[in-house]
Amino acid sequence: MFEIPGENPDSPETVKEFSAVILHHHPLNAYYTNKYTGGSNPPDCGSFDGVTGIGSPGGECAKCPYNKFGSGENGAKACKNRRRIYLLREGEIFPLILSLPTGSLKDFTRYIMRLLTKGKKSNAVVTRFALKKAANNNGIAYSQAQFSVDRALTGEEYAIVSGLTEQVKALSARVGYDTESTTDIPANVDPETGEIIGPLA
Numbered sequence: 001m002f003e004i005p006g007e008n009p010d011s012p013e014t015v016k017e018f019s020a021v022i023l024h025h026h027p028l029n030a031y032y033t034n035k036y037t038g039g040s041n042p043p044d045c046g047s048f049d050g051v052t053g054i055g056s057p058g059g060e061c062a063k064c065p066y067n068k069f070g071s072g073e074n075g076a077k078a079c080k081n082r083r084r085i086y087l088l089r090e091g092e093i094f095p096l097i098l099s100l101p102t103g104s105l106k107d108f109t110r111y112i113m114r115l116l117t118k119g120k121k122s123n124a125v126v127t128r129f130a131l132k133k134a135a136n137n138n139g140i141a142y143s144q145a146q147f148s149v150d151r152a153l154t155g156e157e158y159a160i161v162s163g164l165t166e167q168v169k170a171l172s173a174r175v176g177y178d179t180e181s182t183t184d185i186p187a188n189v190d191p192e193t194g195e196i197i198g199p200l201a
Contacts, residue, residue: 017130019150020087021161022122023095024168031066031079086168104145111147123165124158126150
């Protein structure tokens with residue numbers, strides 16, 4: 001289930017699927033020397049572009065030993081690769097953040113490529129987000145995000161969304177890693193594989 005902020009901030013809604021416009025998205029890599037336990041502490045090394053890590057060890061993400069499978073627990077990467085997606089749902093004026101975990105990155109990339117081959121940008125359509133059951137190489141079940149086009153935006157809608165997209169892009173670099181905090185995730189949701197939506201702070 002996705003968790004979406006509802007009327008009561010202390011009681012988010014849980015839904016199996018929802019629709020929203022993707023305003024902006026970018027990679028987010030984070031490496032912690034000691035296991036991350038939540039809170040606002042920044043990673044020892046982080047990257048907002050998935051190319052260059054800032055901190056220790058820093059440098060090119062593609063060449064970093066912590067960005068290789070097998071460097072972390074259970075054959076995973078020690079550096080967590082995610083995709084941060086800024087979403088706008090119909091009837092709302094503030095974007096939400098979807099922190100997409102490793103298990104859903106491949107399908108998201110395929111979806112974006114399908115849009116591009118049709119000459120469409122991700123902020124020109126309403127995307128439907130759903131979940132399906134999947135399992136990793138160790139047989140551990142998790143929820144994997146699925147993406148499809150709900151409808152294209154009208155010209156009037158796209159004009160408004162385009163302006164908001166530029167604002168979000170400008171602000172995105174200032175949204176800290178603490179947005180990825182696992183402290184607000186219910187105990188029955190795996191922070192490594194669960195799909196979590198949080199408000200844009």
